[in-house]
Amino acid sequence: MSQWIPEVTLNDGLTLPAVGLGTYKLNGNEGANAIRNAVRLGYRLIDSAYNYENEGTVGEAIRRSSVPRQDLIVTSKLPGRYQSYDKAVSTIQESLYRANLDYYDLYLIHWPNPKQDTYVEAWEALIDAKKWGLIRSIGVCNFLPEHLKRLEKETGVKPSINQIELHPFFNQENQRKWHEENNIITESWSPLGRANAVLHNEAIQKIAEHHQKNVAQVILRWHYQLGAITIPKSASPKRQLENISIFDFSLDETEMGMISELTRPDGRLKNQDPATYEEF
Numbered sequence: 524m525s526q527w528i529p530e531v532t533l534n535d536g537l538t539l540p541a542v543g544l545g546t547y548k549l550n551g552n553e554g555a556n557a558i559r560n561a562v563r564l565g566y567r568l569i570d571s572a573y574n575y576e577n578e579g580t581v582g583e584a585i586r587r588s589s590v591p592r593q594d595l596i597v598t599s600k601l602p603g604r605y606q607s608y609d610k611a612v613s614t615i616q617e618s619l620y621r622a623n624l625d626y627y628d629l630y631l632i633h634w635p636n637p638k639q640d641t642y643v644e645a646w647e648a649l650i651d652a653k654k655w656g657l658i659r660s661i662g663v664c665n666f667l668p669e670h671l672k673r674l675e676k677e678t679g680v681k682p683s684i685n686q687i688e689l690h691p692f693f694n695q696e697n698q699r700k701w702h703e704e705n706n707i708i709t710e711s712w713s714p715l716g717r718a719n720a721v722l723h724n725e726a727i728q729k730i731a732e733h734h735q736k737n738v739a740q741v742i743l744r745w746h747y748q749l750g751a752i753t754i755p756k757s758a759s760p761k762r763q764l765e766n767i768s769i770f771d772f773s774l775d776e777t778e779m780g781m782i783s784e785l786t787r788p789d790g791r792l793k794n795q796d797p798a799t800y801e802e803f
């Protein structure tokens with residue numbers, strides 16, 4: 524039997540599960556089998572990107588799975604090098620051809636690249652692609668409040684989601700608050716800190732022992748209680764199952780606070796501050 528995962532509703536009405544599968548590094552036949560297995564376990568949200576070079580793998584996993592396409596929420600992302608309007612349109616089409624899908628449920632601008640200053644143009648392409656039925660919901664990743672404000676001011680359309688780096692060492696308190704006040708859902712990337720030292724943190728280990736869960740489950744539960752959608756990546760069927768088995772316990776305020784307090788100003792995994800960092 525597959526696991527139950529609660530749903531979150533976006534500002535445009537699309538509903539999606541509170542936990543999905545990250546797919547960075549899931550490629551080829553092994554990747555397709557890992558993704559298919561996740562779907563069998565109950566995952567319905569799949570996160571990919573043009574730059575992960577695995578949109579084809581995701582499409583293949585969907586075809587290998589017995590879950591109907593309409594029950595899945597499939598995401599991809601527009602790379603920085605294709606942010607002009609025309610390139611964005613053809614990249615969205617190329618993403619669909621690679622996955623052999625008729626539409627993406629969610630399509631995100633991968634990085635704002637503010638020095639390049641083309642993200643508004645790219646956003647106009649996403650708005651049109653949604654009108655043409657190629658995408659059901661449009662959002663962004665790594666956008667700071669100043670970038671989000673500009674999108675709405677210049678196009679009148681607000682993103683449904685902002686996917687940002689978020690884990691106990693970088694809890695993004697201010698950015699999450701801003702999202703909440705502006706009706707944008709936060710989605711956490713690298714929710715497990717890409718399996719860094721956070722998985723061996725003593726304070727979280729104690730909380731995990733108390734709940735008879737493991738550290739990863741406690742961290743994912745913390746994301747859920749913060750109101751963020753998480754997309755942990757795992758190639759392992761065992762860990763995939765663990766990562767969605769987080770809806771039978773809850774953390775109290777003290778435990779939530781103890782995890783949030785682990786944040787540090789330099790807690791980003793690779794110092795990728797969207798104000799200056801650019802990715803193409």
Ligand SMILES: NC(=O)c1ccc[n+]([C@@H]2O[C@H](COP(=O)([O-])OP(=O)(O)OC[C@H]3O[C@@H](n4cnc5c(N)ncnc54)[C@H](OP(=O)(O)O)[C@@H]3O)[C@@H](O)[C@H]2O)c1
Binds near residue numbers: 570665711757759
């Ligand atoms: N928008 C962006 O700019 C952006 C940037 C980075 C990532 N992302 C997205 O976010 C997704 C998740 O982030 P991520 O892949 O960087 O890191 P992550 O999900 O935080 O961590 C993945 C690592 O944790 C391990 N792991 C997973 N579950 C575990 C568990 N229960 N116990 C112990 N280890 C566990 C995985 O190993 P195994 O596979 O061996 O289990 C893998 O090494 C990505 O896959 C991608 O889809 C987006």
